[in-house]
Amino acid sequence: MEEKIKVINSNTSFSEYFELESISDNTRKKLETVDFVAVPAKYGDNDFCFAQETIEFIKFCRQNDTHHSYDILADADIKVRSLHSFDIWAPIIWIATEILLPIAINVVGDFIKSKLKGREKENANIDITMIVKRKHEEKTIHYSGDAKTFKETFEKIDLNKM
Amino acid sequence: MLKYFIEYMNLDQVKSICVAINSMKRKLQSGDFINPMQEFEDVEPMFQEIKEIAVKTKNERLANAQYVFKEYFLLFCELRNYFNKLKIKDYKASWDKLQDCFDIIKFVGKFTNEENRFELPSLYDLLLEYEALYPYKLFCSSEFVIEKATCSICGKSVLGLDCPHIKGELYWGEPCIHKIEKIKYFQGVALVAHPENKRCIMQVVDDDITDDEKFKKLDDFIGLNLPFLQMFSINSKIERKMDVKYKNVGRNDICPCGSGKKFKRCCISKLYYQHIKYSVTPSKKIELFYF
Numbered sequence: 445m446e447e448k449i450k451v452i453n454s455n456t457s458f459s460e461y462f463e464l465e466s467i468s469d470n471t472r473k474k475l476e477t478v479d480f481v482a483v484p485a486k487y488g489d490n491d492f493c494f495a496q497e498t499i500e501f502i503k504f505c506r507q508n509d510t511h512h513s514y515d516i517l518a519d520a521d522i523k524v525r526s527l528h529s530f531d532i533w534a535p536i537i538w539i540a541t542e543i544l545l546p547i548a549i550n551v552v553g554d555f556i557k558s559k560l561k562g563r564e565k566e567n568a569n570i571d572i573t574m575i576v577k578r579k580h581e582e583k584t585i586h587y588s589g590d591a592k593t594f595k596e597t598f599e600k601i602d603l604n605k606m
Numbered sequence: 607m608l609k610y611f612i613e614y615m616n617l618d619q620v621k622s623i624c625v626a627i628n629s630m631k632r633k634l635q636s637g638d639f640i641n642p643m644q645e646f647e648d649v650e651p652m653f654q655e656i657k658e659i660a661v662k663t664k665n666e667r668l669a670n671a672q673y674v675f676k677e678y679f680l681l682f683c684e685l686r687n688y689f690n691k692l693k694i695k696d697y698k699a700s701w702d703k704l705q706d707c708f709d710i711i712k713f714v715g716k717f718t719n720e721e722n723r724f725e726l727p728s729l730y731d732l733l734l735e736y737e738a739l740y741p742y743k744l745f746c747s748s749e750f751v752i753e754k755a756t757c758s759i760c761g762k763s764v765l766g767l768d769c770p771h772i773k774g775e776l777y778w779g780e781p782c783i784h785k786i787e788k789i790k791y792f793q794g795v796a797l798v799a800h801p802e803n804k805r806c807i808m809q810v811v812d813d814d815i816t817d818d819e820k821f822k823k824l825d826d827f828i829g830l831n832l833p834f835l836q837m838f839s840i841n842s843k844i845e846r847k848m849d850v851k852y853k854n855v856g857r858n859d860i861c862p863c864g865s866g867k868k869f870k871r872c873c874i875s876k877l878y879y880q881h882i883k884y885s886v887t888p889s890k891k892i893e894l895f896y897f
């Protein structure tokens with residue numbers, strides 16, 4: 445399996461989502477106050493959805509890392525896009541500041557490990573997007589590839605130079 | 607979790623369960639596949655009793671270990687079930703049984719460290735060899751948007767963060783299962799090689815291959831009459847074979863297909879065809895673990 449990391453400069457706006465779902469101000473503020481926020485993606489022409497593993501992932505993070513805050517960008521229940529493959533469809537994670545990126549990579553690595561326990565011999569892909577906020581810019585890092593080599597792949601690259 | 611369970615050998619129920627699983631493993635090893643679920647039905651109430659003891663003594667780990675061991679027990683029933691399907695050549699139905707066995711092995715593995723999985727890793731490898739004998743390579747995977755789903759443990763929505771349970775984990779001897787109650791869109795079906803569930807098979811509809819031909823590889827293998835718990839590997843070799851239809855046709859003869867052309871200008875490319883020859887190499891027998 446080949447690993448793919450794609451890094452692009454981005455400028456993500458959630459205003460369409462906020463409007464459409466009448467998201468409260470409290471939830472909107474999460475983007476500035478919470479360390480890691482799972483965010484939705486546009487689905488079809490007129491809808492927003494979260495990735496399959498979103499809730500599991502956030503619960504996992506909250507149970508395994510009490511030093512940081514994890515939340516979802518929603519007022520109430522979310523809609524989840526379900527793809528019945530064994531691949532891990534991890535959420536899009538909004539990361540408030542770039543110094544938290546290594547933490548995110550670690551926790552995603554642990555999440556993968558827990559998902560693969562008992563299925564060590566199977567191949568599995570993970571699809572995950574991290575949006576990292578820097579002072580005046582924003583980068584979107586997308587990884588789609590072998591779940592088992594996720595962590596090493598990121599360890600090999602200099603995150604500061606991304 | 608398997609080891610933890612047998613640490614409770616001082617409980618009569620655990621002792622009886624171990625006796626029953628040993629006897630069932632012996633049957634599996636000797637090729638006795640009659641009444642595969644009998645033992646499981648006999649011990650099921652004992653598992654329930656162990657769970658009650660665990661709840662009473664506030665021992666969640668024992669309650670969970672009881673569930674894992676119950677699945678482990680069930681695996682050997684399902685293996686006998688599976689091999690029986692092969693024995694009676696019910697290949698179509700055997701596929702689902704095979705997938706049941708895989709699911710149980712993975713489930714038990716989730717709760718057991720790799721070094722404490724007894725015979726499960728070798729059984730997994732064995733079943734992979736069996737899986738490769740089937741003609742199924744592509745599977746359906748459906749995509750949809752879930753709008754309402756609840757947790758089997760607390761009944762709360764699993765689309766928010768109120769429910770503290772994690773899907774597939776055990777809580778007081780019960781697994782957390784997500785019940786999907788409302789689907790917003792059904793976005794269609796995709797073809798994948800690696801689905802969550804291999805029971806949904808993709809088949810070409812307008813092929814005129816009979817079931818016999820489809821399962822030929824499996825059937826040939828079963829015909830070898832190897833013991834079912836024997837590891838094996840299959841090597842395939844592509845051979846060129848001469849089509850007997852053209853055996854006595856000379857290059858300059860009129861082609862037997864009726865085109866009127868000379869053979870060398872017509873069907874000569876069909877003189878040889880490719881034939882895949884499989885050879886089976888048996889290797890070690892799987893040692894089952896007795897308690």
Ligand SMILES: [Zn+2]
Pocket residue numbers: 757758759760761762769770771
């Ligand atoms: Zn729950």
Ligand SMILES: [Zn+2]
Pocket residue numbers: 861862863864865872873
């Ligand atoms: Zn011809």
